[in-house]
Amino acid sequence: MTANFSFHRRIASCLLAAASLILLPQQGFAKDMMIDTKQGTIRAQILADGLDHPWGLAFLPDGRMLVTEKAGRLRIIDKDGKASQPLKGVPKVVDAGQGGLLDVALDPGFAENSLVYLSYSEPGDGGKAGTAVARGKLGADGLDGVQVIFRQYPKVDGGNHFGSRLVFAPDGKLFVTLGERFQFDPAQDLARHLGKIVRINADGSVPADNPFVGQEGKLPEVWSYGHRNPQGAAIHPETGKLWEAEFGPRGGDELNIPQAGKNYGWPVVSWGKHYDGTDIPDPPTHPEFADAIAHWTPVISPSGITFYTSDAIPGWKGNLLIGGLSSEAIVRLTLDGEKVVAEERIPMGTRIRDVVQGPDGAVYALTDESNGKILRLTASNSRS
Numbered sequence: 061m062t063a064n065f066s067f068h069r070r071i072a073s074c075l076l077a078a079a080s081l082i083l084l085p086q087q088g089f090a091k092d093m094m095i096d097t098k099q100g101t102i103r104a105q106i107l108a109d110g111l112d113h114p115w116g117l118a119f120l121p122d123g124r125m126l127v128t129e130k131a132g133r134l135r136i137i138d139k140d141g142k143a144s145q146p147l148k149g150v151p152k153v154v155d156a157g158q159g160g161l162l163d164v165a166l167d168p169g170f171a172e173n174s175l176v177y178l179s180y181s182e183p184g185d186g187g188k189a190g191t192a193v194a195r196g197k198l199g200a201d202g203l204d205g206v207q208v209i210f211r212q213y214p215k216v217d218g219g220n221h222f223g224s225r226l227v228f229a230p231d232g233k234l235f236v237t238l239g240e241r242f243q244f245d246p247a248q249d250l251a252r253h254l255g256k257i258v259r260i261n262a263d264g265s266v267p268a269d270n271p272f273v274g275q276e277g278k279l280p281e282v283w284s285y286g287h288r289n290p291q292g293a294a295i296h297p298e299t300g301k302l303w304e305a306e307f308g309p310r311g312g313d314e315l316n317i318p319q320a321g322k323n324y325g326w327p328v329v330s331w332g333k334h335y336d337g338t339d340i341p342d343p344p345t346h347p348e349f350a351d352a353i354a355h356w357t358p359v360i361s362p363s364g365i366t367f368y369t370s371d372a373i374p375g376w377k378g379n380l381l382i383g384g385l386s387s388e389a390i391v392r393l394t395l396d397g398e399k400v401v402a403e404e405r406i407p408m409g410t411r412i413r414d415v416v417q418g419p420d421g422a423v424y425a426l427t428d429e430s431n432g433k434i435l436r437l438t439a440s441n442s443r444s
């Protein structure tokens with residue numbers, strides 16, 4: 061009887077354990093997760109949680125992090141994961157749909173000038189919104205002297221496709237990736253900033269060598285066009301070129317190396333279909349457009365991207381890491397120059413909004429949840 065009872069209890073506890081395993085993906089995951097990958101076991105630890113849909117992360121020179129929350133908050137997270145109160149000076153944002161406080165970047169001269177850049181959906185008249193970029197000096201409790209240095213033209217209705225990553229090129233120019241706000245054709249119109257990557261000086265002025273400077277009816281900030289919703293951008297550590305990842309429609313997520321003045325095809329061509337199933341011509345039907353160097357159907361939903369340059373995680377050096385939303389993965393691409401030669405999906409069990417390499421060589425990933433986390437990924441045999 062006792063044996064039988066304990067047997068049943070054991071069965072019950074096994075069932076409970078099985079049930080909790082099944083439930084785990086919905087709950088996020090345990091404090092320490094071990095993930096088997098092609099290059100060995102990766103340990104993912106929760107460094108911080110309680111962040112409301114964190115979107116962008118930038119390391120300060122002292123190893124702390126600036127992290128945005130989509131609802132409009134910017135916080136400093138210390139090395140132990142403790143979050144500050146929301147910093148002052150953040151511009152008002154429209155927190156709706158995909159809009160809100162989005163990316164954060166440090167000025168290349170941050171050590172001297174303390175300047176921090178934010179991208180966000182800025183409110184306009186009549187409920188309209190558009191992506192904007194502001195900068196201010198990081199002081200004791202927030203940003204001082206905040207100025208808007210760029211505004212996407214025009215502001216439109218709706219809460220989709222704001223972009224918007226911020227990356228500085230080695231020459232100090234700032235790239236801002238801008239979605240087409242779910243407006244389709246304006247991505248081809250050089251008189252509007254929808255569906256464009258723009259290149260500006262750090263103070264928001266236009267570099268004289270931008271491709272459309274001085275051309276009638278074309279906005280001088282535009283670097284490349286025909287983009288849909290680019291949420292990933294990074295500078296290649298060796299070539300200094302901009303790489304960019306964007307959401308396709310139903311299928312057709314893209315990785316591009318955007319060149320000055322080139323047209324990346326949206327919405328005329330795509331490797332995907334419209335949401336209603338209507339076909340879109342494939343990119344090779346329009347050889348005058350530049351095509352992606354990689355594309356995904358079904359989609360991965362690429363958000364932040366980063367080139368991994370450290371030896372800390374064996375086998376990852378030189379790879380491109382992509383934070384995947386619907387794929388709930390970090391997508392690791394092995395590159396040969398500007399070709400993608402291999403891909404691995406590292407399953408994270410939750411939507412990944414951004415991936416950033418830390419000064420310690422660990423990979424820091426933001427999870428897209430109301431109880432959003434900063435995950436710290438290391439090789440499982442590393443000492444910390």
Ligand SMILES: [Ca+2]
Pocket residue numbers: 286314324325326329330350351352
């Ligand atoms: Ca394209």
